[in-house]
Amino acid sequence: MRIDHIGIACHDLEEKIALFERTFELTVVAREVNEEQGVKEAMLHIADGEGGGSYIQLLEPLSADSPVGKFLARRGEGVHHVAFGVPDVSQAMEQIGAKGVRLLDERPRHGSMGSSIAFLHPKDVGGMLTELVQAAEGR
Amino acid sequence: MRIDHIGIACHDLEEKIALFERTFELTVVAREVNEEQGVKEAMLHIADGEGGGSYIQLLEPLSADSPVGKFLARRGEGVHHVAFGVPDVSQAMEQIGAKGVRLLDERPRHGSMGSSIAFLHPKDVGGMLTELVQAAEGR
Numbered sequence: 001m002r003i004d005h006i007g008i009a010c011h012d013l014e015e016k017i018a019l020f021e022r023t024f025e026l027t028v029v030a031r032e033v034n035e036e037q038g039v040k041e042a043m044l045h046i047a048d049g050e051g052g053g054s055y056i057q058l059l060e061p062l063s064a065d066s067p068v069g070k071f072l073a074r075r076g077e078g079v080h081h082v083a084f085g086v087p088d089v090s091q092a093m094e095q096i097g098a099k100g101v102r103l104l105d106e107r108p109r110h111g112s113m114g115s116s117i118a119f120l121h122p123k124d125v126g127g128m129l130t131e132l133v134q135a136a137e138g139r
Numbered sequence: 140m141r142i143d144h145i146g147i148a149c150h151d152l153e154e155k156i157a158l159f160e161r162t163f164e165l166t167v168v169a170r171e172v173n174e175e176q177g178v179k180e181a182m183l184h185i186a187d188g189e190g191g192g193s194y195i196q197l198l199e200p201l202s203a204d205s206p207v208g209k210f211l212a213r214r215g216e217g218v219h220h221v222a223f224g225v226p227d228v229s230q231a232m233e234q235i236g237a238k239g240v241r242l243l244d245e246r247p248r249h250g251s252m253g254s255s256i257a258f259l260h261p262k263d264v265g266g267m268l269t270e271l272v273q274a275a276e277g278r
Contacts, residue, residue: 002186003142003193006221008265016265023240023264024223046223047141047188054142054193058265077266079218082145084163084185099162125162126147126155126197127217 002049002085004133005057005112009068009080013060017042020056029055030113038066043112052085052135057112081119083131089116092132101125108134141188141224143272144196144251148207148219152199156181159195168194169252177205182251191224191274196251220258222270228255231271240264247273 010016020026026044033040044056059080061069071080086092089108097103102121111117114136122129149155159165165183172179183195198219200208210219225231228247236242241260250256253275261268 003145006142006145006267008267010265019265023235023238049186049188049193054188075214078261079221079267082218096162101162122217126149126158127215128145128147 001051001087003054004052004083004085004115004131004135005043005055006079007057007059007081007083007131008078009059009061009071009075010077011060011072013040013042013058016058016060017044020044020058024056026056032112033062034110034112035062036109037068038062039068041112049085051087052115052133055112057083081129081131083117083133086132086134089118089132089134092134093118096120096132140190140226142193143191143222143224143254143270143274144182144194145218146196146198146220146222146270147217148198148200148210148214149216150199150211152179152181152197155197155199156183159183159197163195165195171251172201173249173251174201175248176207177201178207180251188224190226191254191272194251196222220268220270222256222272225271225273228257228271228273231273232257235259235271 028042029045030043039059042058046054101124104119108116116134120130167181168184169182178198181197185193240263243258247255255273259269
């Protein structure tokens, strides 16, 4: 339905928030710590769309051995993943899984701003770590 | 105004078009060869937005020594750049350049589907090669 967000890995969340606010005149609409994923993050709103908005998501790892921490050590700062908005994440997982794409999650988990999310294996979608996002009701 | 597109570098354009069409039920709306940038490409439509649409852009290099060819050799397949839609690319270049972000283009050049585009230096925007896009009138 939409490009929900682009997740960008960074070393210093506050510095990058300031950079993106200044450069692109975006505004932070949510900040969260996601212990399960080992990140603290901020969502900067770009536009509204069908079923939810479009955002830049800035991600700072909580530790060096988290997935985003390892990504930074290996690749440096930059695009970590891309997220597509779907109407129903469970249904999308089923449909996409049936096409032979490996899912990194067996069931939906908690994403930013109350969303339900699941990740797809990057090797099965063109080398891009891909997230499916069902936005929370009313977002 | 919007996330215009995510540019994904790949070795085999036709194979990746088939993968994205099958996996995400997207449709190719434009194919082009851009000799200046050394790529052949396809745009897969995701959604419409303010001032233009949102797309996945698949990029296959025309030669190994083109920018996308070198990217593939260094990093493999995956996200090559991210593009933001702006109302006026010349004005956006001026405003963003005035904030100390280096521009890779001195003036707008031709992008996909008749758009006018310019690139920003990835080091100045969080490690992400960033494109500004002014969509062609009526797209």
